[in-house]
Amino acid sequence: MKNKNDVSIGRRTLLTGTTVLGATAMLGVANQPVQAGVEEPSWEGEFDVICVGSGAAALTAAVTATSGGAQVLVLEKAPVTGGTTAKSGGVFWIPNHYGLKAQGINDRREDCIRYMCRYAFSSLYDADAEHYGLHVLDFDKIAAFYDHGSDMVDFIRKSGALHVRQWRMWDRNVEAPDYLEHVAENKVPMGRPLASATASGDYAHGYGLVEQMENWLTDHRVPVLTEHAVTALITRDDAIIGVQVDEGGKLKLYRARRGVIFGSGGFAHNVEMLDANQVVPVYGSCAQQSATGDLVSIAGGVGAKIGNLNGGWRTQVVLEQALKNRAIATGMFVPPGDSMILVNRYGKRVVNEHRNYNDRTQIHLAYDPVNAEYPNQLLMMIYDRRTAELVGADNGLPPVNAQAEHVISADTLSDLAIKIQQRLAKYHQKTGHYTLDHEFSETLLRTVERFNQFSRSGKDEDFQRGDHAYDREWHLVWGNFQYNDEHKENPYPNVTLHPLSDKGPYHAIILAPGVLDTNGGPITNAKAQILDRHDKPIAGLYGAGNCISSPTRNAYVGAGGTIGPAMTYGYIAGTEVLNEPVR
CATH class of the missing domain: 3.90.700.10 (Succinate dehydrogenase/fumarate reductase flavoprotein, catalytic domain)
Structure with missing residues (x-):
């Protein structure tokens, strides 16, 4: 993937002639709120929505919000874009998608949700109980994945941001069985995985998925800035209004008028966090080395509820x-x-x-x-x-x-x-x-x-x-x-x-x-809103992908079982943030 620091930000999005250090000194420590009556921070730039990260979750959110008319900024702390998605096969597991419908396969809502509940929460699952024995929040998040996954795919294809094809097992060219295809709850055990594709229909893999979405954003004048590490959130009246960014040791503040969406990855390469939360040592990871769990401390600093830190893919x-x-x-x-x-x-x-x-x-x-x-x-x-x-x-x-x-x-x-x-x-x-x-x-x-x-x-x-x-x-x-x-x-x-x-x-x-990668972090609701310790949404703060507590817990439902929910919750976040008031 490319280093995107050469993407210019238009004049109307920059408050030129200001000093970031002055604004930071005024705010004091990370995540300290802006008090009423205090001078407005010196923003480096103002946007409707800021997306943090540049993998499948963050880029889907950015494309969605941009298509909805929002002015969007993408910030990536690594030197290149793509995150762990760029190393993947670019496969995403989606229920009831267009390809299944074209084949006449009815991936019924009740059946598919039951399968995911059975897999993700096997210790609680009860086929005869309300919400199948799950807590209502967990059930709603799984249901939201079903309800919005196919919509996300239809949107991403129609927008032109990504070419999509049904996935087969590469050279074998056969449908792949789900990872728990043999249980009675799984009524459609094959056919749900989709894949990023080239314009000619070949497999594009993860780097192709990232490149297509990134090019779409660039064509729509969305800045994608690498080596911009978000280190803190700026709040006013308990709502998120911006982020603090470290660019090579220089601190900057960026304004988010409607909200901030994190898709910044897990903490697979934060050994201290792993040792504190995992049952046995995690000796290695395929994740990009930038996966250090930044959101856990950043969101924790504004009162986010944290969960599933002992989980992982x-x-x-x-x-x-x-x-x-x-x-x-x-x-x-x-x-x-x-x-x-x-x-x-x-x-x-x-x-x-x-x-x-x-x-x-x-x-x-x-x-x-x-x-x-x-x-x-x-x-x-x-x-x-x-x-x-x-x-x-x-x-x-x-x-x-x-x-x-x-x-x-x-x-x-x-x-x-x-x-x-x-x-x-x-x-x-x-x-x-x-x-x-x-x-x-x-x-x-x-x-x-x-x-x-x-x-x-x-x-x-x-x-x-x-x-x-x-x-x-x-x-x-x-x-x-x-x-x-x-x-x-x-x-x-x-x-x-x-x-x-x-x-x-x-x-x-x-x-x-x-x-x-790991799959624990701030807990969200079915609207991808990050919740506080009282289960109330933190205004203007969203999450998707491996940086949050996974909506499907630790169930890898099938090929693409991580990227499917990541893209879907990125889509949900990009849609929901448009309903936020301008702050």
Whole structure:
């Protein structure tokens, strides 16, 4: 994405000849309100709406507000635009969209909302209760996602801000199953994901989504300023009237006559916040390094209610890659291969290895109250030569070939256990002295024997791997298998299960919990308004995307399950802010 500091602001939007330092000195500390009778701050510029961030949420809000006649400013603290969206596939999960309707598929409101409630709040869900057992605020936010998601897509297409197409599984060109497609509540288990596209209909990916929206804003004379970090909110009579910005150490104030919309990302790279709120360490993240959770303290300073700080959009990461640089290029979204298992420090399988990255990674958070430990804090990916040589090198995952430096290899499973322990010992100070149990080797042998029996029968009796469409379809995508005369297509009844070889070499990769980004922060209502500690909207303050407490909590409902709600709530915020009075 581009550095946009060269975008000029028109004369009518600037109060020239003023000094920001004078205004800041008058205001004193961050988030201090402007008192009645006090001289008006010296604004660097005045706008109707200020959008903070430049990913899918903020840009959708900016396009929406601009289309509604508002004068908009976009502020991004990073040197380039796009945020974590720019690193994504540009896929967004939307219920009841135009493509489903064209296919004659009725994605009924009640059914879809029930599915999302079931997934997002499984501990509260009651199919027969009012609001399905959810608190009314949580139910209303999920309902708002359904009610406005398809409207957002229709708007964004009609406005010309983004080309959209129905998403298929890339080269396989088949519909992707939702991430919980097999439950009874999901009546439309395929077809909801959409994707950003080029004018010719090819996939545009995340960077293309950002570029199209950014170009649309530039064409409509909306300034998009990078290296402008919002550090505080300016209030008058308990309403937000502007922001304080740090531009390379120089403080500036920008006026927002109607409101401020944050789409500034989570706190995946704020280690202090992660350690204070997450159950186990978050070792690495695919998020942009600018994801440091600025909104939590900024909104907290004006009395915002905060929630879900222990949440996140999760993925496993390769431990040794993350310890070198926590800003990883990619996670181990689905461990690839059929002759492959994941085991904990006791040598036991603990999860369906082919479940989606968000749900599967939560097994790292499991606590053993008897031994007062997290036995799955790290997991070992164990596999044989078949998987090492079959998995395609360009599948978008960390490499599993024997030459990769994070791959541990040995001729026997017993020797592999010894080498895993030796590798763990190198990092004991960074892993809470995580070590293998003294019976790991013997248990691993029994685990592999049991898995091989399941592979021959085609039925994983422990974790049902391969029983559901999700496991089977995504297994082929993430494997990107390169079959040959020695390693042929899986001949066993279950395509996701193949016995590990009776002889080596065998390989291992140490996997750790990571996140795509966090999804906690200020709590909003169904209008994307940020609420105070009494559940009342803070006038002129809105949020969308990973910087807020997620409307779908921690449920990754399907491919694009983060960007879909982010864009929808950006659209809601951009619509609702137009109803704010000029302050």
